[in-house]
Amino acid sequence: MHPGPYALAAVGRSPFRRDNLIGESFFVGSTIWRNGMMVKNKFVIGAIGILAAAAVVLAGCNSQSKGSSAASTSSTASQQKTLKILVSAEIPQLDSAKSYDVVSDSQIFNFQEGLYKLGKKDAVVPAIAQSQPTVSKDGLTYTIKLKKDAAWSNGAPVTAQDFVFAWRRAVDPKTKSQNATKLFSLANAEEINAGKKPLTDLGVKAVGDDTLQVKLAIANPYFLRELTGTNYFPQNGKFVNKVGAKYGTAAQYVLADGPFIIKDWNGTSDKWSFVKNPHYYDAKQVKLTKVDVSVVTNAATQAQTFDQKTADITPVSGEFIEKYAKDPAYHRISSYGTSNVEIDTTSEGHPELGNVNFRRALFYAVDRKALTDQVLKDGSVPAVGYLAPGALRNPANGKDVNTELGTLTYYSKAKARKYLALAKKELGKDKFTLTLKGSDTDAGKRTTEYLQSTFQNALPGVTVDVQNIPAKSLFASLMSYNFQLDTGGWEAEADPSVLLQQFTTGYTHDHGGFSNKQYDQLVKDAQGKDAANAQQRYTDLKDAQKILLDQAVVVPLYHSATNLLINTQLKGVQTHAFGQTYDFSRAYFK
Template structure:
């Protein structure tokens, strides 16, 4: 289906599949029938309704499947739904499902989608992704506990037809239904395991190309194993993918070079430089932004705009991305990453960018800092900077501590914790300042902009601005079918966010990976499911 909008999606939406050839690198290759893949953080959950992190998304997205799948160049392709149609008013979607099975041989039906969607919006589930379904009839009322779950605008007409009713048109709805929050779920399995559902690989059913095995909920190794019940199993060419969490970048690279890993993420200039001329190096562009959130609820001084602006102005993002990260990542241009969308040939970041909120000016930072301290009645401030304990997380906090030391009277203590712990503390407001990252769910600026509304479930810092809220609301509501107005709403919202320094954007991520020549066909997507293994192959020796 073509979008009615004249907004043209940019290059960030293109998928890339790597087709590797040997390049004479001296590193050894594995002879395993499995692909050996590195992860820098542990698996958090296999619950499609509750996942929030990219690692869980990759595992769930490869072991389960929704109505539609990510395709190249911001397209979608058939998943469990063989076809679909949209009503003229854009408010009714009818999906025709193929005959497919769960990993236990039980048929996947339209009722499984109804239950999965209802579970996502059910307030008892506490899904942070329930907002993705806010255009579905009654979803917002259900999430607020003001309507029964059964009233959600999704119904099964027989076993293989699903009808979805929206309360207003949504131009990017086809991308939403490809996401985990809209995956089918087997009610009997959810009820069987109760609170233990999806907390380990055995407490699950799978309808995707692979099954997860060997994850007990806390261990750092697990495997995606080919699902023989998958409807397209004959086209899945690998036995599976073995995942190992390795947080130390040097250890991971050594394991890659000695043939223990087929893939690893490179960190820093030295590692990237080593493979700069190698065909094993793949710089994967990601529609992502890493940024600082300041806890305005816990630390009242962060409510002061001059303090927030001073903290941003003292950060030299160009120096940080070049000399500290050194991995190809680029300085932040705002909260929305470049290439998300274009209107009349202009990229969103260029239309919304004013340099406000992402510039470096140490002398101005000191002036605003002094002014801010006076306004809040303080001579000094001490706070803790929370981040992941990954190599990139540690290098980020080290750089920021140095940058912030240029502000008189400021003492910053770094706290690097496991990824899962950082997520939990962020969500519970247990931080002063935290390094957060967001990977766009779909190729539209709203994927970023909706994060920071006053009631946004991912607005951990609790920044609030009524004008910003209204613009985002209009883009999703009254102006949703007017391309020009919707574009202006989002552009102006970004400008407000940056001028008020609601968050402090740091950089847009580029992920440098090295992958053995024996592996090909893995697809990378900038939005949604970031890594897709269904077409992966291993060359024969």
């Protein structure tokens, strides 16, 4: 779970991934805004209806705006080797085996690599792997050769056993990884995580130092893309065992096999750095010597820091979007994820949240258009479903799932009050007090204030108290499985079934405790017996989303947009639709 646009994880982005390539424009998404102009890009739809957006090169234009200082460079570009960026959230942790939030992921990607990574047009390209895998005819066995010059930042070679160690550790129930399910594509992973089989039964083995053999539970057309994720990254067993429980808790307790090494992060730092890794196999191509990162949550401070030329990339929000809208340094990126209100349906002392009619009252009380147009004003669009437009399409006709279901997330105060009246009758209670938590960023505060107002105005007898807290605390609240209302959102995934899986019974990230046998079966079928049947899989997922919205398990708010100011001399940064947010390994200043 990711705290929506409120914990703008990497350079202020919402926790949703996307992009495209348009010449020298900055980047990305199905819709790119540049200097106030909207440019449409193509969707590439796979056999089972997923959106595969293109990869992007982040490159600012060279001209400067006459009306603003924002486009100014932060130093003499030709001499600049340090990139300075602002982010809106602190790092929760840096253990790749445990990572489940976009804030942690965005930083881990800077100092670690797995077998594969995303390249241009989101193509999966070799990283630690030498080449594309050899796949058996039945699609169950992958054989992967490793680069012989891949090394850790302490000089030790990256070996096949490092992957075996890391993957076993990730699914080991003793590790308590909140994202162990990401590895359930591997044979026996689910049974091992449930404590029913030994770690040695996991479908991965080292054949010498430089060959990895992987066996899957079922053929998975998304597996190669899954291998680009942080949970599949290697770990040096000798180092991990040496530092023990401290692994991932501070900069000195991680090893790097990627382009940079993290420095100056002690577990709670609001500033840290990445320095060039001399042991990286492609170190000659890394132009930057350092990336300085600072956490700044105040929108005015972010803009001021950029104007003062002490930041090269910063989020921009609120009234500052209008100020910089025509500046060459300003860029808006549309997303394919959704920000929501999460509801704990089993919250202790709040039986109303387990009542479907009360949840429906909350669901229909939100005027999503007012939220996006009058409150956020950042290019976000009202949610039309839990799955964002383009995330799931009918393979027979190309229509979006939300179009075929009909817009289910509309605003109706009359419906909201009708369902509230039913809930009051069923619960035998007229007054309710709830706590709504959100991020402590400016956007987070505006969102929770709006929701507080709209819930209280639309729903007589409902009082909402607001708490705005750091992203790290918001993650902890969700994972406590004992909250009331929390704001958050899931990043876009290559496979939309992963997003719907979050609400299956007993799933690690079923934060609200929702349980529905029909829903569970639909998601299970989509990921299992119907995985190779594109049309039936689409129907399974469409029906699952319908149940999710009908039961008002989650209140979709909007499909996000990210707004940034970027030094116009910065070139060569890649960003991607899925997985890695920003890749600075080829970045440079012109």
